[in-house]
Amino acid sequence: MHMHSRADVVDTVSRLFQALDSHDWHTIEGLTVDIVDVGYPSKEAGPARMSRNDLVSELKRFLPGFSATHHLVGGCVVDLIGDDGARARVDVCVTHVIDTLTPPSWTIGVQYDIRLLRVVDRWVIQGTTSRTLYEEGNRALQAEARKRAA
Template sequence: MDFSRNDLPAILARTTGFAEGETVDDRAEIVEVCTRMAVHADRREWDELAEVFAPAVTLDYTSLNGGEPGVLTPAEIVAAWSGFLGAFDATQHLVTNHLVTAAGDSAVCTASFQATHVLANRFGSPLWTLGGDYEFHLVRVEGSWKIAGVVMTVVWADGNKDLLALAAAGGAS
């Protein structure tokens, strides 16, 4: 089969599921931004964490906590997560199996996650692990991809769920 360099975008679209106008660079940046959310949270790099978010972010953790999704600013997310995640001795959020669909200046990235939370306590196991899916909604802001929404769907959990309440109260007693 003969083809020219100009045929490459159409071939990629047919063989990789790329949307019209979507590039390998877009996909790479989108996956990077979603991964950075987890890495910066686990490393307690709060300033860097704020940089992955759009000016307004819809967070939907209702599969875990019930309630309603909320719309927060990056500063509000950092304040909440630094207090909550910062109360754990350690956390590790693994994000993988990214599937990206982008069109113009918006994108959706679905990914699997496993999140382990560690907190020594006198009430039981120091570990609580969740597994499930993230659905990231992204927008291009001043030329860079930013997270404008996160839907977390918990599929399974193992360990001491009481760590959630202990961390929310500021750590182990």
């Protein structure tokens, strides 16, 4: 099956965000290149070039500390670049919950810019940058999640 279409790029992006919420590290590994450029809102040091293994290790030290996270993916605008590149711009509302805290949630609205590469029959993620548009709720969840995941 050849994955040339914009729909295939949207599918890859959707799988990434669902895998983050379900802590499906194997899927995340399969959706990324060996060395990925990563920038996301809760990444304290800002964007970094890191190995796929380091990325997954970092996610494991953060996401499991929440009672739940929910990445609600809105519009995804895809531009195909040449024969094997793509760019997806995605609006995501990310809700983080720790049900023992008051208030129990922290929500951020984020615009992601994701670069993808077509490798044989699938799209993989080369890099992401993000811009936070708003946040509301209890920002202390971020530090508490790191403690709980440790």
